[in-house]
Amino acid sequence: MKNIKMMALIGIFGIGTISGQIARVDQEVYGMDCAPCAYGLERGLKKMDGLQEVRVSLNDGKAYLGLAEINDLTLRSIQEEVKKNGFSAKKAEVVLMGNATKEDGQWYIETDNERFAVSQDTSIELVQKLAVGRTTLSGTVQDEDDDNLSDQWEIILSKIE
Amino acid sequence: MTRKVFPKVSLNVHYVKLILLLAISGSGMAQGHGPLYGLQTPTLAKGGVDLNVAGMSLGTETETSYMLRYLFSYGITEDLQVNLTTPTMIERLGETPRTRGNSNMPANGDIEASLWYRFFSNAFGVGKRFESTAIVGVSAPTDNVRGQVNVGNAIHAAISTGYASRTWYAWIGGGYQYYFESDDERLGDLPYASAVVGYRPNIFMGDYPKPDWRIFIESLAEFPGGNKIDGQLDFSDTRSTKVLVGPSFLGLYGGWGISFGAMVPVVQDLTPGSVKERYRIAVNLSYWL
Numbered sequence: 001m002k003n004i005k006m007m008a009l010i011g012i013f014g015i016g017t018i019s020g021q022i023a024r025v026d027q028e029v030y031g032m033d034c035a036p037c038a039y040g041l042e043r044g045l046k047k048m049d050g051l052q053e054v055r056v057s058l059n060d061g062k063a064y065l066g067l068a069e070i071n072d073l074t075l076r077s078i079q080e081e082v083k084k085n086g087f088s089a090k091k092a093e094v095v096l097m098g099n100a101t102k103e104d105g106q107w108y109i110e111t112d113n114e115r116f117a118v119s120q121d122t123s124i125e126l127v128q129k130l131a132v133g134r135t136t137l138s139g140t141v142q143d144e145d146d147d148n149l150s151d152q153w154e155i156i157l158s159k160i161e
Numbered sequence: 162m163t164r165k166v167f168p169k170v171s172l173n174v175h176y177v178k179l180i181l182l183l184a185i186s187g188s189g190m191a192q193g194h195g196p197l198y199g200l201q202t203p204t205l206a207k208g209g210v211d212l213n214v215a216g217m218s219l220g221t222e223t224e225t226s227y228m229l230r231y232l233f234s235y236g237i238t239e240d241l242q243v244n245l246t247t248p249t250m251i252e253r254l255g256e257t258p259r260t261r262g263n264s265n266m267p268a269n270g271d272i273e274a275s276l277w278y279r280f281f282s283n284a285f286g287v288g289k290r291f292e293s294t295a296i297v298g299v300s301a302p303t304d305n306v307r308g309q310v311n312v313g314n315a316i317h318a319a320i321s322t323g324y325a326s327r328t329w330y331a332w333i334g335g336g337y338q339y340y341f342e343s344d345d346e347r348l349g350d351l352p353y354a355s356a357v358v359g360y361r362p363n364i365f366m367g368d369y370p371k372p373d374w375r376i377f378i379e380s381l382a383e384f385p386g387g388n389k390i391d392g393q394l395d396f397s398d399t400r401s402t403k404v405l406v407g408p409s410f411l412g413l414y415g416g417w418g419i420s421f422g423a424m425v426p427v428v429q430d431l432t433p434g435s436v437k438e439r440y441r442i443a444v445n446l447s448y449w450l
Contacts, residue, residue, distance in 0.1 A: 031284025033325045035413040036194050036449055038369035040206045058327065059368045061287030085206040086239040088284035 020098030020111035022073060023136070025065040028090040028143075029082055032058055041085045048073060048081065074113045075141060076149045083146045094155070095138045100130050109137065109155065116141065116155040126157045136161035196377045197409040197422045197443055199355035200264040200321035200334030202294040204279045205236030210450040217268050220439040221258060227251040230266045240279040247272050248303060257308045258436040259385030259399065261338055261351055264296075264319065268441065269307065273300035275317070288327035295320045296336070305343075308399065308436070310388045313343035321355075327366065330359030330375070342389075349386030349399060356380045359411075373413040380406045381424065401435060404428035409443075418447035 032038055038056040045054045045063060050071030055064040063082070067073055079089035098111045107118040107130050118127065119142070139157040144150075195201030205211055213232040218225060229249040236242050246266050253270065261267050275298030284290040298317040306312060321334025333356045340348035359377040383403045388395040409422025421444040429437055 028287075030286055031282070031288070031290040031325075033288045033290070033327055033330075034194050034375075035369055035371075035373040035415065036418065039416050040209060040449060042369075044206065057368050058288060059366070084208070084239055086204065086279075086282070087290075 024095040031087040199357040209236035215445040270303040271300040293322040311343035311346040313341040402430040
């Protein structure tokens with residue numbers, strides 16, 4: 001009986017805690033034309049806690065970021081760093097480990113700090129694969145206005161692990 | 162009024178001195194990534210620090226000046242940058258032509274502080290953006306007399322707009338420098354305009370962190386106004402029109418940069434007896450902190 005009560009308590013507190021994060025971001029960046037642009041952005045990104053791998057490509061116009069296994073980085077903070085360097089953050093390809101939830105027919109993927117609404121442009125086959133609970137998936141997060149970033153995003157899913 | 166007169170020395174000795182001074186002073190300094198003489202638009206990242214050291218020389222028909230110039234820049238935001246530049250005059254000209262010389266760093270002996278505000282920026286593609294920047298600055302001279310006229314403090318304003326991409330660059334701009342009176346004498350105003358085209362050859366389109374080189378063709382038009390003595394135009398009438406053209410080269414690798422270039426006058430519409438220029442050359446070393 002005691003064990004059952006203990007397991008019930010663990011279960012209650014476990015459900016109440018979302019443990020989700022971003023695992024990988026390939027962030028598109030517009031406006032980077034030269035070596036110091038890439039150098040400055042790379043330096044700024046490397047200073048952020050939680051990034052394990054940073055590679056900036058001028059020709060691709062992208063910052064390729066690998067995040068630490070445990071991190072509390074947000075896509076918003078990454079895009080704000082791009083803006084601080086004088087460029088424009090566009091769409092991002094991400095790998096998320098989060099909690100899938102459904103509200104009023106709309107699917108969401110929630111990490112500790114952000115919420116990604118699954119876009120209607122996601123294929124029906126993938127949407128049908130979604131299930132409430134922990135999930136790892138990848139997709140493309142749509143571009144938002146650099147001056148009005150928030151912790152709410154829209155994502156077109158491409159793969160569910 | 163006292164004129165400073167400098168003894169004539171062999172030109173070869175001057176070049177050797179300039180190179181040695183650059184070698185001694187040139188490490189660990191930094192600057193932006195645009196043209197050497199003309200107005201440009203890029204500003205530093207928020208919190209970015211940029212240090213530069215430049216060697217500059219201006220040759221007239223009878224004399225040659227040499228100076229070092231230091232430029233410190235800080236990005237207050239990604240669109241607002243503050244700059245401070247100070248000179249070390251090695252040899253001044255006795256007869257000074259009226260010029261600002263360089264949009265970032267004056268070719269005269271002034272200490273200058275300025276604010277650059279990038280008020281428009283549209284990054285519309287990979288490696289591409291349009292942007293426009295306004296500049297306001299104040300300067301204080303380190304000499305008392307310039308061109309036989311007392312030189313006072315000055316204010317400077319300019320605006321430039323341009324395009325930057327992985328292959329082509331282009332900027333146009335214009336500015337105006339106004340000198341305040343000093344002991345009832347005032348240097349004439351200095352309106353100017355610049356136009357720059359830049360190109361990055363295919364061989365330097367390798368991705369970061371490969372070396373990155375560009376060539377610019379720069380042009381600068383200056384229209385110095387007449388000096389005033391006791392509020393009246395100086396009888397010698399030093400109003401003039403000058404147009405200079407020349408190439409500059411910019412090499413970048415990681416946080417390091419070097420740029421060098423020269424300009425020669427193609428138009429010099431001067432009043433008789435005015436100082437004619439032969440060339441302007443500059444070398445700039447850069448490092449981004």
